[in-house]
Amino acid sequence: MPVQIGQKPGHDFSRPLGLLSDCHRRIERFLAVMAKVATAGALDEDRRNALDAALRYFREAAPKHTADEEESLFPRLREVETARAELGDLERLEADHDRADRLHAEADALGMAWLQDGALPADRAARFREIAADLAELYRAHIDIEDNRLFPLAARLLPMETQQEIGREMAARRIAR
Numbered sequence: 001m002p003v004q005i006g007q008k009p010g011h012d013f014s015r016p017l018g019l020l021s022d023c024h025r026r027i028e029r030f031l032a033v034m035a036k037v038a039t040a041g042a043l044d045e046d047r048r049n050a051l052d053a054a055l056r057y058f059r060e061a062a063p064k065h066t067a068d069e070e071e072s073l074f075p076r077l078r079e080v081e082t083a084r085a086e087l088g089d090l091e092r093l094e095a096d097h098d099r100a101d102r103l104h105a106e107a108d109a110l111g112m113a114w115l116q117d118g119a120l121p122a123d124r125a126a127r128f129r130e131i132a133a134d135l136a137e138l139y140r141a142h143i144d145i146e147d148n149r150l151f152p153l154a155a156r157l158l159p160m161e162t163q164q165e166i167g168r169e170m171a172a173r174r175i176a177r
């Protein structure tokens with residue numbers, strides 16, 4: 001039996017629901033980075049690199065995750081008759097995505113200014129902390145619904161071929177964009 005050291009290997013595009021959940025772990029890690037950096041005054045090199053990586057993740061990778069859900073997973077769940085009782089969550093999740101997009105855009109603008117100037121005025125630093133806290137709260141509930149209700153529902157109701165199609169679409173998004 002092989003011994004595993006470190007983090008468990010993630011899923012790949014052949015298991016798209018697991019891959020979406022793996023992405024949630026990355027979102028949580030980068031939110032924690034933003035929250036930690038938000039308490040810093042001036043940015044040292046480590047905080048600068050951490051903030052830059054978190055902002056880049058939410059600017060470049062997170063929109064693909066949202067598209068994976070809204071363009072590939074959610075429409076297929078809407079087609080399944082037996083999923084209708086759970087579909088109220090989809091509208092809430094889409095609204096969460098919209099709210100997160102707005103908060104990330106503001107965080108990105110503040111964070112980029114912080115990276116450029118090395119510090120933020122007190123009012124802008126307070127706003128960055130507020131946004132980081134709002135995002136953490138939003139994602140906590142959002143991820144809970146998806147990981148514990150929606151993805152298990154999709155795993156039960158969507159045929160493996162449909163799940164494989166979702167995985168292929170997810171992979172194509174990462175090549176095309």
